[in-house]
């Protein structure tokens with residue numbers, strides 16, 4: 001049991017690759033949480049996929065015991081935050097369990113837009129933010145310049161920011177001392193009635209739902225009967241504890257502490273993130289302010305290549321949704337692709353991750369259709385509706401006003417790339433709201449249609465600025481726009497799953513490039529395949545995939561049987577990710593060709 005004055009709860013705010021995980025591992029090592037060998041594997045990013053992509057997705061926590069230079073031992077609870085812009089809502093969630101945050105900035109790179117946004121969130125939530133200059137071991141590190149940048153851009157005093165190298169360990173002990181000194185201890189009476197915040201919940205195959213909680217008041221013990229405020233349900237705590245980073249059982253969690261709780265809850269909806277826990281006999285304890293609900297920003301259809309896999313697909317989505325409250329799905333039926341689901345994602349990265357997990361962990365072959373944002377439509381009968389699927393768009397004459405979502409986009413870029421960045425924003429129909437010089441960087445604010453932001457804006461921005469510009473965005477409003485639905489016809493038949501919504505001024509170009517891209521992607525068949533783009537009944541572009549003249553296996557006849565088998569096998573594998581639409585086979589890539597239109 002740690003006295004509440006000796007607890008420090010903190011998060012690390014850092015841009016991707018600025019060294020958050022390395023620093024966290026270093027803390028764990030200094031505090032003796034793991035052996036050197038265990039440390040080799042970065043411990044905080046636990047999902048395989050996360051490690052492969054080198055990004056942090058799910059918030060997790062680690063409890064460490066640090067003996068300071070004053071001889072006292074402190075309990076440090078480090079709550080991890082995801083780094084990618086798609087997952088920024090999880091940041092504020094993790095921050096709400098902390099009294100402080102470390103703003104880790106790569107001293108060779110400088111401040112990035114997303115860290116600025118997260119840092120403001122921390123300041124708004126009254127957290128003590130300590131700037132930290134990392135990677136000072138690099139020869140190109142300029143800690144003094146970056147410290148100035150932190151002051152100019154964020155307005156934080158960075159004069160006595162610690163200079164550290166998470167890689168070599170230099171400066172890390174000083175940072176821990178500063179953390180103890182400057183981040184306030186939590187407050188909360190342990191004799192009060194229990195009030196705990198659910199920071200995160202996930203599903204474990206053996207234990208059911210596990211929740212990460214921050215105890216505000218009172219204490220929670222094994223065997224306690226708890227009450228989930230929003231659902232009104234009671235459950236018995238069958239185990240609880242901390243992460244060291246391994247899951248370790250303890251007897252009690254007390255006010256100020258962060259730890260995990262398992263109460264044999266079967267579904268994460270039974271322990272909603274942001275909810276408040278109390279004891280069953282004190283159900284009138286006040287609800288803590290929760291978190292804002294996240295809404296998916298992009299929707300796409302997902303269909304099993306093999307119709308027999310539909311049930312498995314539904315089960316797999318259900319399982320993924322158990323650990324991902326932001327994953328939304330509902331059944332969808334496409335003329336071309338059959339039964340599947342309309343799935344909502346936070347962004348493209350989220351979509352790619354879900355697609356990959358479904359294929360990898362659940363062994364499904366899926367076709368994902370081009371993602372689209374949510375549009376607001378005012379109908380002629382006065383009704384307002386929201387459409388996330390081009391094929392569900394009402395007839396043109398029933399639409400009074402077509403409105404698209406607009407994102408407020410904040411970009412930080414070094415001065416030399418500002419021209420490229422402005423060109424990109426203008427191409428994406430952006431409207432400049434602000435431009436400000438901040439030291440060597442320029443801060444740009446634009447309003448850009450969400451559809452132009454979510455798909456590949458991030459990648460474009462990176463290439464326009466050699467990787468230096470950074471981005472942060474949020475939904476701002478709906479705004480009327482001249483939007484049209486572009487249909488794609490294969491041999492004269494409309495394929496619903498290929499329809500897209502785009503701006504009228506871009507539609508001719510997009511239609512043309514889309515048909516060109518599809519021509520490259522649709523394999524030649526035994527007959528000519530016409531690919532057309534149309535707005536209403538007007539054809540705006542056309543390409544033809546010429547018929548195949550020879551039988552692919554013909555030249556193997558009479559000869560090498562194994563070679564023929566190999567060829568057929570290869571064809572079969574190629575087919576896995578194809579879908580028969582009418583009598584034409586269309587590969588997965590063609591469904592996403594619209595994403596490549598700007599290449």
Ligand SMILES: Nc1nc2c(ncn2[C@@H]2O[C@H](COP(=O)(O)OP(=O)(O)OP(=O)(O)O)[C@@H](O)[C@H]2O)c(=O)[nH]1
Nearest residue numbers: 017018019020021022054055056083135165166167
């Ligand atoms: N030279 C040097 N490299 C470092 C230092 N800290 C981290 N790195 C390297 O920078 C890269 C990114 O570090 P990570 O700790 O994975 O970055 P992160 O911020 O956790 O990234 P996400 O998990 O994606 O948010 C890795 O290759 C690290 O080895 C440092 O102090 N010096």
